[in-house]
Amino acid sequence: MKIISKISFSLSFLIILFALVFGACKNTKKEPITINNFSAADEIIKSIQVPTFPDTNFNIMSFGAIADGETNNSEAIKKAIEACFNAGGGKVIIPSGTFLTGPIHLKSNVNLHLEEGSIVLFSTNKEDYLPAVHTSYEGQELMNYSPLIYAYRQKNIAVTGKGIFNGQASNTNWWPWCGKEEFGYIANTPRQADEHNLPRLWEMSENNTPVSERVFADGYQLRPSFFEPFECENILLQGVTFTNAPFWVIHPIKSNYIRVDGVTVKSHGPNNDGCDPEYSKNIHINNCTFDTGDDCIAIKSGRNNDGRRVNIPSENIVIENCDMKDGHGGVVIGSEISAGVRNVYVRNCKMDSPELERAIRIKTNTLRGGFVENVFVKNIHVGQVKEAVLKINTYYGTYANQEGSFIPSIKNIHLEDIIVENGGEFGVLIKGRPENPVKNVTLTNVHIEGAKTPLSIENSEPVVFKNTTINGKEY
Template sequence: MLIRRLRTSSWLLATLPLVALSAATCSADSPWDRAAELLQQIQAPEFPDRTFNITDHAAKTGGDSRAAIQEAIQACHDAGGGRVVVPTGEWRVDGPLHLLSNVDLHLERGATLRFSNDPNDYLPLVLTRFEGTELMNFSPPIYAFEQENIALTGEGVIDGQADDDSWWEWKGNGTKDGNDLIEMADQGVPVAERRFGKGRKMRVNFVQPYRCKHVLIEGITVNRSPMWCLNPVLCEDVVVRGVRVESHGPNNDGCNPESCNRVLIEECFFNTGDDCIAIKSGRNADGRRLATPSQNIIVRNCTMRDGHGGVVLGSEMSGGIENVYVEHCQMDSPNLERAIRLKSNSRRGGYLRNLYVRDIEVGEVSDAVLRINLRYFNEEGEFFPQVSDVLLERVTSKKSKHPLYLMGLPESPIQGVVLRDCDFRGAAKASLVQDVAEVKLERVNIGE
């Protein structure tokens, strides 16, 4: 079934009949063949067989162990690499840990790193990003800058201890500072002069490798993040595997690769206060200045519970996003708003293309199974975003408000959305489709 409309039209869909798939829709060049090739290209780090226990560097439970852990990281790096072991116990960390090349920071089962929630412990300033804009700000609690072969692994817990009396309290109070930063970027102020930190209220992301290569985050549990939980930026070859994120603070996105190339996110569990996975590439003028897309990303075998969206592209995506593959995920919670979500606006611009989704089981979402919104946040400008080549196959849902919510722009209608062998049940309302150039529905059912 092929539905064509003028780009300014609005279409409400209540029910869809079953439709036959023609031979013309089958392609020998499957996107999933390309995903298999990509999987072989992603290079996770490898480490020498050396062990550095933090207790050998005077780390003790009951006191601040930051200096001892950082000393162990330095010793491991200086020796040519290996594993820094955090043994079972609670370890207080009053400030940031900076990972170095060839170091795997490994948390044994029963080990917890409890980070200070006093922002002043995270000075001096480092180069970082706040919602897609570069600045000099407090250091993320776990940070790496221009390192290679780094890892954060194990069965332990990292706890940011953020709450409504510390980092999270800045959610509303930091709005003016965030607007100041965006204005600086729009005016071309050099990043080195965008100095925030003390006296400002700009939260940090919990784990942030910045301009790094060959990054592994595996097995850990993340609690009470100041803001976004896992946030690789401008990185290549990133693997996030078997991670559990339980963090319900404001903007506590689970995993946000920004302007990264070759990323694998698999076998993770997300229960978050914002998007579970959100793929980004910079905001407004700053994203266009760096012009580095997020691309070649695989998400598979993940479970999503609470959150604003299961797998999300945007909204800070001015540098573009392309070649994203999502498969074999389960998404189910009355507090999960959407399953697949794409969001931008004409101030942010950018492009979203080549999104392939298959074999997704959606139990319940409170909004739409697929939501594409190019009028996000009601911001307007002259950089019209482009969305094209979106394919959903074998996506099923049991309960939602809308099956589809597709909102393009008259100046830039959504292009090339295909749904194949999908089954959407229990929708309270019809789909909403506006400013969409073309939607193909092949063996799609919407029913009780």
């Protein structure tokens, strides 16, 4: 009897223990999943090795460059890069002075270095950017005008120094193609929205037309980006200034291990995003200043069918110690987002301008779909924004007919230790989809003042507030 009693007791104990453990596990699953561990950001930074180069210099003056701001130095710069590459790598030096050039194509193991006082002016002659190269426009691959600084399938490349790259884009060249009068567009002249431009590219994308057959450039009106490493690895961009860009400024695409350090972007043209990593991973953006005509930083992963075809998420991105001034958003994810974005860390940044519209922004729709997950924002000081501190919009649409069948997934968005002096129209603005609401958004130690509407939230799981106030009211 004693043995049976002991067995019964043991079985009862095991059953109770199992129930407790199972119940605890079950309850745990209901809790928001938070992996807010900035040590992961530190590991990402450690994984990005700074490119090194042989201690050999190739001054473009030795290859016939003339610093008069009028002579086209394309050939001299090309020869210097070729010589550096053929010698096994080193530094191509652009000295103090003003140098006009066409597009610059980088090669492996080459550090293009601008000495203090150097100004590189890029030609406004469209023919200088031919022949067309493999590039991308608003998240769709094509053959188009060469980016102003371009590297294709290269390794160990750098652009460094204290000089200025001036794209010379203005209301008299490049910019009018956006179709807006404020940027010089004249009615009934060609623009990017014309049927032979973007609509043609969209159709090719939907039909999976090979990229080699998507030929645009000469006779078309799709602007080139400024600095674009395409399918490259181990990239350093350090110290330089970009201004007057035709289109997106810093656009690494399908690239890995990227460090953007101490760079200044001051460019207020149309679609002048500061830095747009796309289909790229392991990226550190540090100590930069963005004063832009569009988003300061916009993380992307392809548009619509083309993004789903490529299917490379952008991931493992650390943004810190940056100063965001004018722009549509400080740190933005989307709207070209079809392949998804994950693991984004933003810390120790300042965002402040009467012309900065949002601090943190996520934008997509059901044509673009995609996913955004694991976004961590910590220790941000926001002076003022126009619209919202945090905006998540799954109904984004610049063009007509933006409804499709690809329901976005947005989850695990965490803001912590944020001070906002003037929150604009909204503190938090979320427009999710009823088919798949936004999930697991938390605000911890967030204090927002001056928001006209504290919260506007649709189709989202309840936002979790911890020690958070908006206009002095605790949530």
